[in-house]
Amino acid sequence: MPGGDFHPWFFVIVAAWVLVCGLGVVLFKKIMYSAVSMVFCFLGVAFAYALLNAPLVAIIQILVYVGAISIVIIFAIMLTEVQSGKMELFFNRQTAAAAVVALVGAAVLAAVALSADIGRIGDKSLTPGLRQLSRLIFDRYVFPFELVSLVLVAAMIGAIVLATRERERP
Amino acid sequence: MNALNWWLLLSFLLFCIGAFGVLARRNIILVVMSLEIMLNAVNIALVAIANFRGGAAAGAGTLFALFIIVLAAAEVTVGLAIVIANYRNKRTVQTDTYDELKG
Numbered sequence: 001m002p003g004g005d006f007h008p009w010f011f012v013i014v015a016a017w018v019l020v021c022g023l024g025v026v027l028f029k030k031i032m033y034s035a036v037s038m039v040f041c042f043l044g045v046a047f048a049y050a051l052l053n054a055p056l057v058a059i060i061q062i063l064v065y066v067g068a069i070s071i072v073i074i075f076a077i078m079l080t081e082v083q084s085g086k087m088e089l090f091f092n093r094q095t096a097a098a099a100v101v102a103l104v105g106a107a108v109l110a111a112v113a114l115s116a117d118i119g120r121i122g123d124k125s126l127t128p129g130l131r132q133l134s135r136l137i138f139d140r141y142v143f144p145f146e147l148v149s150l151v152l153v154a155a156m157i158g159a160i161v162l163a164t165r166e167r168e169r170p
Numbered sequence: 171m172n173a174l175n176w177w178l179l180l181s182f183l184l185f186c187i188g189a190f191g192v193l194a195r196r197n198i199i200l201v202v203m204s205l206e207i208m209l210n211a212v213n214i215a216l217v218a219i220a221n222f223r224g225g226a227a228a229g230a231g232t233l234f235a236l237f238i239i240v241l242a243a244a245e246v247t248v249g250l251a252i253v254i255a256n257y258r259n260k261r262t263v264q265t266d267t268y269d270e271l272k273g
Contacts, residue, residue: 015180022184022207026191031200038203045210049235052177052221057213057235064239069206069246076199076250080263083197091194092266098193102186109182118174118222128229136229148240155244162251165258 006051014051018044029090031077039070056130177218184211198256198263202249209242 021044024037042065049058083089128136137145188211191204213235220231257263 011176015176018180019183019187022187025200025203025207026187026195031197034200034203038206041207042210045214048177048180048214049217052214052217054217054221054232054235057217057232057239060236060239061213064243065206065210069243072246072250073199073203073206076253079254080199080257081261089264090196092196095194098190101193102190105189106183106186109186110179113175113179113182116175116178118172128232133229133232136233141230141233144237148237151241151244155248159247159251162248162255 010051014044014047018048031082032074035070035074035077038073039066042066042070056133172222174218174222178215181211181215181218184208184214187211196264196266198253198265198268199250201265202246202253206242206246209238213238 018041021037021041025034025041028034028037042061046058046061046066049055049061185208188204188206188208191207192201195201195204216231216235216238220228220235223231253263256268260267
């Protein structure tokens with residue numbers, strides 16, 4: 001179990017939290033329950049980042065995912081239909097095949113993750129501090145950083161164009 | 171066994187849960203939500219590797235996670251705008267009714 005500067009049980013709690021909430025997202029019938037489960041899953045992932053000594057990523061996760069993306073998704077749910085009825089309305093015909101694929105994939109990946117010889121690394125955290133990170137963003141990775149802002153502007157304009165109703169011309 | 175192995179296990183299992191949601195669910199918004207879960211799983215792996223590897227990989231891994239978060243925000247806005255625009259025409263969010271491009 002991962003240790004370091006926190007008790008191993010913290011990892012168990014966070015992992016169980018994230019996985020149970022993730023399962024809730026894909027298995028709940030009511031989509032609103034799924035959305036709430038998703039919010040808690042994102043929150044658990046933020047705790048995972050905090051345990052991994054990445055406080056900046058944890059804070060951004062809470063701001064962007066728990067704050068913004070969840071709200072957008074809940075808005076979209078409320079603007080569209082709410083389904084109720086039989087199981088076939090929620091899971092499509094390939095559900096059994098999808099479950100097999102997911103389970104086999106999970107088994108293979110779990111075997112890989114647990115048996116992989118990652119090399120000589122300790123339990124010690126080597127994450128750079130905020131100062132080094134900002135130096136990296138604005139020096140070495142400044143071009144991707146600017147590209148990301150361009151993508152954000154394009155996405156914003158695209159979303160507005162797509163979602164606004166076309167006005168009838170007089 | 172390293173601590174990193176356990177974090178990677180968590181990441182991979184979460185990824186498979188999200189993949190199941192993408193493959194099996196009918197509601198297009200739930201597919202988007204499952205996609206977000208998969209992106210989060212990848213982010214956990216990136217941050218975990220950055221945390222334990224150190225060196226040049228550490229900063230790059232953390233920054234990649236941040237970029238993925240921002241790009242996921244852009245992706246979800248555009249994706250849900252498409253869903254809303256499509257819902258306005260078809261009055262449904264079931265994935266199997268989106269078959270105009272089938273030919």
